[in-house]
Amino acid sequence: MGKRRAKSRRRSGCPLNASVEMLGDRWSLLIIRDMMVRGCRTFKEFLRSDERIATNILADRLGRLEAHGIISSRSDPSDGRKLNYFLTPKGIELAPVLTEMVLWAAAHEDTGNQALVRLMQEDKAKFLAEVKQRCLQISDEIAARARSEQPRRIKG
Amino acid sequence: MGKRRAKSRRRSGCPLNASVEMLGDRWSLLIIRDMMVRGCRTFKEFLRSDERIATNILADRLGRLEAHGIISSRSDPSDGRKLNYFLTPKGIELAPVLTEMVLWAAAHEDTGNQALVRLMQEDKAKFLAEVKQRCLQISDEIAARARSEQPRRIKG
């Protein structure tokens, strides 16, 4: 159950502060990256990332992101244990933020994944459009499958 | 003194992870915002922000940002107690990141400072160019004053 405090009063009205209060920690943006570019949807998949997030932190962050309307989830009709997470439109619109952070780090630090970086550099608008479309497609698919609610195969 | 561990091994080579390890906390980006748009340069000035950062956290964050080459500092020739902080080119190039975070929050949350937001929306490139120029001007001025090293006025 994702019951979570609705809004614990901002420290200020500054929009940057609002962003930082939602996303300013060591994990939230990495989770969003995993959904956006690595196509992660389940708890298990997030755990497989290189940064090795702990399970309790992952559960906490997924809950917060959902509470902030950045991601949402539906249980998987073909496997009742699985919860499929996906980005909401609000979450998808974080793509420019992530992109600028990637480009900044790539320009000033020694980092990997240069293939992705080059894609962003060559045509940023195209890259953003593709990411957006892919994310929308994924969320549509998850929503559609959940809606059709396949009657569980009864064994025997 | 600002002796600080050089680089304590990244959790992964991902450029987003690099950004998050440098900037992913509740304060670093707000400090950079204060330098970029509020023109803060001294410890005291940072403390006056709406978000009310604690002095020990501020000292710690200024030290980290300096260790990461995002900001730098010079002691003020006209007042030996003061240290003037300024953004390095690397720090100035965070402007697009901050801008996208502000625009995202402004689009999805109820936030203040709509005047600034409108400036960003109307002509993002122009806004970024102005911010960049202003920051360069400030760092030049601080560096120049420190270089000239005015012989302290001897009283008597």
Added chain:
DNA sequence: CCATATTACTTGTGAAATGCAAGTCAAAAT
């Protein structure tokens, strides 16, 4: 049908980060 796996989490616990108040210290100001 039943034992074993999987998935998505909790719980427990020690370590680290945070927040607040108070204190330090050198350089102005009075």
Added chain:
DNA sequence: ATTTTGACTTGCATTTCACAAGTAATATGG
């Protein structure tokens, strides 16, 4: 000389984090 100011430290209680282990609800294999 004394007080004030600016930039930090230090102490300490609280919160958050990371790692290991455990749990509950499916799912799978025999």
